Amino acid sequence: MSWWDPESGEERVCCGTFNCSRTHRRLCCAAIWLPVLVLLALIATVLIRTLTMSERFELASLSEEKPVFLNPDNATRLAWARTLGGAIKIPTVSRSESDLSTEELAQLHSFLQQHFPLVFKQSPHVERRYVNTHSILLRVEGSQAKGKPYMLAGHLDVVPAGDLEGWRDGLDPFLGEVVEQDGDTFIFGRGAIDDKHSVVGILLALESMLQDGGQPQRTLYVAFGHDEEVSGHAGAGHIAVELEQMLEEKGEKLDFLLDEGMFVMQGVVPGVEDPVVYIGVVEKGWTTVNLTVTGQQSHSSAPPRESTIGILAAAVSRLEEQRSPARFRDGPEYDTFTYLAPHASFLYKMIFSNLWLLSGAVSSVLSGSYETDAIQRTTTAVTIFNAGFKENVIPGKAEATINHRIHPMDTIETILEHDREVIGDDRVSITKSKNSFNPPPISPYSNDVMAFQVVAASALQVFPEGHVAPGTLIANTDTKHYLHLVDQVYRFTPAFITKSDTKRFHGFNERISVANFVQTVEFYHRLIRNADTQVAPPTARETCIQAEGVPVTSAHPFSD
Numbered sequence: 001m002s003w004w005d006p007e008s009g010e011e012r013v014c015c016g017t018f019n020c021s022r023t024h025r026r027l028c029c030a031a032i033w034l035p036v037l038v039l040l041a042l043i044a045t046v047l048i049r050t051l052t053m054s055e056r057f058e059l060a061s062l063s064e065e066k067p068v069f070l071n072p073d074n075a076t077r078l079a080w081a082r083t084l085g086g087a088i089k090i091p092t093v094s095r096s097e098s099d100l101s102t103e104e105l106a107q108l109h110s111f112l113q114q115h116f117p118l119v120f121k122q123s124p125h126v127e128r129r130y131v132n133t134h135s136i137l138l139r140v141e142g143s144q145a146k147g148k149p150y151m152l153a154g155h156l157d158v159v160p161a162g163d164l165e166g167w168r169d170g171l172d173p174f175l176g177e178v179v180e181q182d183g184d185t186f187i188f189g190r191g192a193i194d195d196k197h198s199v200v201g202i203l204l205a206l207e208s209m210l211q212d213g214g215q216p217q218r219t220l221y222v223a224f225g226h227d228e229e230v231s232g233h234a235g236a237g238h239i240a241v242e243l244e245q246m247l248e249e250k251g252e253k254l255d256f257l258l259d260e261g262m263f264v265m266q267g268v269v270p271g272v273e274d275p276v277v278y279i280g281v282v283e284k285g286w287t288t289v290n291l292t293v294t295g296q297q298s299h300s301s302a303p304p305r306e307s308t309i310g311i312l313a314a315a316v317s318r319l320e321e322q323r324s325p326a327r328f329r330d331g332p333e334y335d336t337f338t339y340l341a342p343h344a345s346f347l348y349k350m351i352f353s354n355l356w357l358l359s360g361a362v363s364s365v366l367s368g369s370y371e372t373d374a375i376q377r378t379t380t381a382v383t384i385f386n387a388g389f390k391e392n393v394i395p396g397k398a399e400a401t402i403n404h405r406i407h408p409m410d411t412i413e414t415i416l417e418h419d420r421e422v423i424g425d426d427r428v429s430i431t432k433s434k435n436s437f438n439p440p441p442i443s444p445y446s447n448d449v450m451a452f453q454v455v456a457a458s459a460l461q462v463f464p465e466g467h468v469a470p471g472t473l474i475a476n477t478d479t480k481h482y483l484h485l486v487d488q489v490y491r492f493t494p495a496f497i498t499k500s501d502t503k504r505f506h507g508f509n510e511r512i513s514v515a516n517f518v519q520t521v522e523f524y525h526r527l528i529r530n531a532d533t534q535v536a537p538p539t540a541r542e543t544c545i546q547a548e549g550v551p552v553t554s555a556h557p558f559s560d
């Protein structure tokens with residue numbers, strides 16, 4: 001390095017060993033060694049954090065120390081599988097909000113009534129309401145007036161089968177039979193993992209609980225909407241109104257809601273081999289933005305320098321290029337990785353334990369694939385582009401539709417603002433569609449949240465080799481209709497999904513293994529039992545009853 005020597009008045013070159021003053025040698029040493037020391041300190045910090053990264057999720061001890069399972073024999077397992085198959089055989093397809101399968105929904109109701117006589121007819125502990133004809137709301141009275149009730153939800157409808165040629169070996173998409181595939185036994189057909197496995201799983205768990213006059217200790221509600229796949233307005237939307245009245249009549253408030261959503265997944269997060277129990281603590285919002293450019297319709301022989309189509313195409317192109325910012329540091333996806341850090345292979349453990357330093361790098365890796373990128377930002381999907389009607393006419397109007405799935409850290413307003421800024425062209429009018437909705441609040445998931453513990457504990461009892469992680473659901477569920485009635489909302493079913501299975505959702509060859517379906521039933525059974533042991537604070541009405549001297553079972557020590 002060179003420096004100015006005030007003694008000789010000359011520029012001198014210093015190699016750090018000789019030809020330098022003492023002060024300068026020190027400076028020189030510092031210049032070389034300081035970065036090395038900083039780097040060593042950084043490496044030491046990274047290694048210490050990696051080696052000492054502790055478990056973020058700690059399971060609270062539940063009062064039922066040794067969980068009891070239904071443990072079905074082979075004949076019962078097959079009977080359960082056939083019941084799910086029977087529900088799959090009834091094609092309750094929702095094609096659009098105005099095109100539902102109402103006859104099939106009625107058939108499914110009869111099927112369920114026939115297969116679950118205690119739930120739907122005989123048990124005096126169940127109150128049944130059919131909402132907007134096709135949806136179902138049940139209230140199962142708890143044997144003990146303790147704690148707030150909670151709700152389990154699912155949906156009765158399915159998406160269309162799509163191109164029949166995509167279904168394996170020419171199998172009927174609504175086959176509903178037990179088939180041998182890939183060395184295992186599966187119940188095959190549309191709805192197997194979205195969401196008839198939940199509906200039938202919840203009902204099988206309940207039916208077994210109601211046998212011989214039995215009932216759960218804690219009151220629960222069960223809601224099955226009939227049009228979740230096309231918005232849920234007619235189903236869950238109406239259930240929410242009925243439920244609000246019912247809760248008011250009973251003086252109750254919901255403690256938590258568990259609906260479909262995320263799964264037990266294996267091989268999805270790099271570096272984590274064990275199954276991961278992803279509990280969706282939030283889902284994305286939604287807005288559809290319409291872009292319109294209007295101009296002078298004219299003859300193509302003398303075109304203007306910029307056509308309506310050209311202006312709109314440039315706007316759309318800018319939106320695709322300049323995506324909404326990644327929110328990795330702020331969203332629950334950050335915690336997905338910190339929760340999984342202790343269970344990852346060394347390299348990934350080091351990365352996941354040091355997101356304070358490496359979150360930018362992880363975010364870049366997530367950006368590399370559109371599938372993983374979707375969890376960390378608001379997505380921009382160009383879904384419709386309309387303009388022109390004749391080859392020799394410049395159209396006076398061009399329109400495009402952009403569908404955004406809004407990250408929990410963004411809002412409809414911030415996204416519209418982003419779009420306006422990126423387009424930066426007043427000639428493009430930007431309006432949002434009416435059915436937009438903001439992302440819901442993130443449900444709590446710290447270790448002291450008993451509702452989260454109940455869901456997690458139930459899943460771990462059924463998948464003991466699994467690890468719990470909170471997650472962001474990038475799709476939507478019926479939960480959006482219930483947000484004014486409950487704060488703690490979780491989105492999870494215990495379907496076991498590998499990376500290749502993710503394409504089966506709304507795709508082809510939907511199936512669930514018989515073993516996994518048995519786990520599904522066991523999960524709901526455990527969940528009801530575990531919820532019995534976890535008591536939320538009493539509602540105002542319960543407090544009144546207590547004050548009037550009617551005995552109320554004392555709250556469990558885990559009450560919050």
Ligand SMILES: [Zn+2]
Nearest residue numbers: 194195228260
């Ligand atoms: Zn679904």
